[in-house]
Amino acid sequence: MTGTIFNIQRFSVNDGPGIRTTVFLKGCPLSCVWCHNPESQSGQPELMLLENRCIRCGACTAHCPQHAIELTDRVVTDRTLCRCCGACLEFCPAAARDIVGRSITVEAVLQEIERDRPFYQQSGGGVTLSGGEPLVQAEFAIRLLQECQERGIHTTLDTCGYAEWKIIDKIRPFVDLFLYDVKIMDDIRHINAVGASNRLILQNLTRLAHLQQNIIVRVPIIPGYTDDCENLASICSFIRGLPYAVSMDILPYHPIAAEKYHRLGRKYTLRDSLTVDDEKMMHIKSFIEQYEIMVNIGG
Ligand code: SF4
Ligand code: SF4
Known part of the structure; x- marks a missing residue:
């Protein structure tokens, strides 16, 4: 079985616990205006x-x-x-x-993953599938995570959650940790910024929480899109209302993507100068903690 990936990043420390190998799959059903991996959006090289x-x-x-x-x-x-x-x-x-972007077999990815097994063991790390949206290549992703689990390697799925429930339900047994993106609670604002409704995303998250899956909700902090008090308060209320406690990561916006858009011959619509400083991230962290949610600032 083959999939299309655009990177295998070794020694990753921001995509789940410990030292990880992150496999970036191509293809995404969303088109966030701030996407910092524009090379991931198309499923093709x-x-x-x-x-x-x-x-x-x-x-x-x-x-x-x-x-x-x-x-x-x-x-x-x-x-x-x-x-x-x-x-x-x-x-x-x-x-x-x-x-x-290149086509690669499950076996070839596993060979890469196996090279770092000693680091997983020492650090409590493992493998993370990211992208893009790994669920776009569901069969490839399932097979890869299943193989990792059978080899005793911890598995994390970094997902936007925009997929049919039957796909998520099928991959769920092979996922030790979901890194689950929640961006904007107001649906019209979500559609305008991301290109799709958030209803399916929130429904799937609720269903996963009902099933007591291990989940960290990840919120990208994008000036003018996700960082206002109304949106953050709404996300916190939603998380507090889930049937199973989940923690949060907040991820600061990085203006690293502009050059990638240029290289792909595409227009970057956000201002290059947007930044989120440490002080603002600490302020948002304190704001979220008022809701008694465990929150970390991610990389
Ligand atoms: S531009 Fe380069 S990659 Fe594209 S068709 Fe021509 S030779 Fe091939
Ligand atoms: S014209 Fe530029 S892109 Fe084309 S072969 Fe020469 S250096 Fe490379």
């Missing part, structure tokens, strides 16, 4: 161009079988023609071109 490296030699134009590349005052790739064949990468002397 994509071409990335690091324009600041390009020396305008023209070698790529000559070797593209699709005739998708034009050299003017800069190198321009027509992404509607590009088939992500990778031919241009081989001839670029500046390593300015890259394909993000």
Whole structure:
């Protein structure tokens, strides 16, 4: 069985307990305006161009079988023609071109995971599936987590929760910890910022809590989108109303994504200058603690 991934990150410390290997799967049903992994949104491999490296030699134009590349005052790739064949990468002397996303078997991912087993044992770590949204490639994700559990490796699923319940119910036995994103409680605001309703997400979270799954709710703190008192209070009330206690992680916005959008030939609609400082995160943490919810500031 194969899946499409865009990264395997070893020694990860922000994606669950201990030292972890995080496998990033491609494809996401949401399109958050602040997404810091825009390369994860499409389920297909994509071409990335690091324009600041390009020396305008023209070698790529000559070797593209699709005739998708034009050299003017800069190198321009027509992404509607590009088939992500990778031919241009081989001839670029500046390593300015890259394909993000590759097909990989479950066995090959497991080989990578096994390399770090001693670190999992020492630190109480394990494997985390992230993305993108891992549930978009549900069968691949299930098989991978099942194999990890059978090998005694702790499993974490980092999910936006936007999936049919039958899929979540199927993967649930193989997940030791859910990192479950909750972003905006007002549904209209959610649709505008994320591209879909939050109803299914909240329903699935409630059902998981009824089943006493181990869950940490993760809230990204995005200025102007998720960081207002009304939204945070609403999230806290919802969490307090769940039938099983869950803790929270709050994740500060990082403006690291702008360059990635540029490399993918896409527009970044948020201001590059948005930041969330430590003081603000501490303030939000105190605010949430008033609801008697255990909360940590994530990385
Ligand atoms: S990846 Fe292939 S199709 Fe796309 S620009 Fe490069 S050579 Fe052309
Ligand atoms: S081969 Fe690389 S350096 Fe040369 S024009 Fe193409 S992208 Fe630029």
